Amino acid sequence: MRYAIEHPEAVAAVVGIAGRGPQRDRTWSEAYEAGKAAEPVVDIDWVPEVHAALSDSFTDWIHQSDLWRGLAACGVPMHFIAAGDDIRPPWSLAQLAALxxxxxxxxxxxxxxxxxxxxxxxxTKTVTNACTAS
Incomplete structure (x- = not known):
């Protein structure tokens, strides 16, 4: 999404699946904390430097004063897809799709x-359908 806003000429479409929007509130965090013990365990190698760099970049981006203006002006098609049983509330994705x-x-x-x-x-079916529909 960020790349599409900053370089729309280089992006045909964006498909965002089961993520979170640029902002979240206390209710989002409370729902996440309450349900995270029930999440399936996914074994992924953890590289602290990579996580720190991604986290810092995300934090910088969401604090940009023109974040919402850039989203509202971006003409790149964007399809936000929530996982139905995700513990993360999907409202922020729905807001982004409306914006x-x-x-x-x-x-x-x-x-x-x-x-x-x-x-x-x-x-595979979800991503394939989303990419071919864009």
Whole structure:
């Protein structure tokens, strides 16, 4: 999404799946904290330097004074897809889809946040359909 806003000429479309929007509030964090113990365990190598760099970049981006203006003006098609059984509330994705001029929002029922890992066939179908529909 950030790259599409900063370089729209280089992006045909954006598909965002089971993520979170640029901002979240206390209710979002409370829902996440309350449900995280029930999340499937996904074994991914943890590289602290990579996580720190991504976190710092995200924090810099969401504090930009023109963040919402850039989103509202971005003409790149964006499809935000929430996992139906994600512990993360999907409202911020729905808000983003409503904000961007060519935004869409949908939900994949019956799958958790990391459904690329737990339901790879559903993930493949979801991504394929989203990319071909853009």
């Amino acid at each position: 961007v001029p060519r935004g869409r929002f949908s939900t994949v029922p019956g799958v958790p946040h990391d459904f690329w890992y737990t339901h790879p066939e559903v993930w």
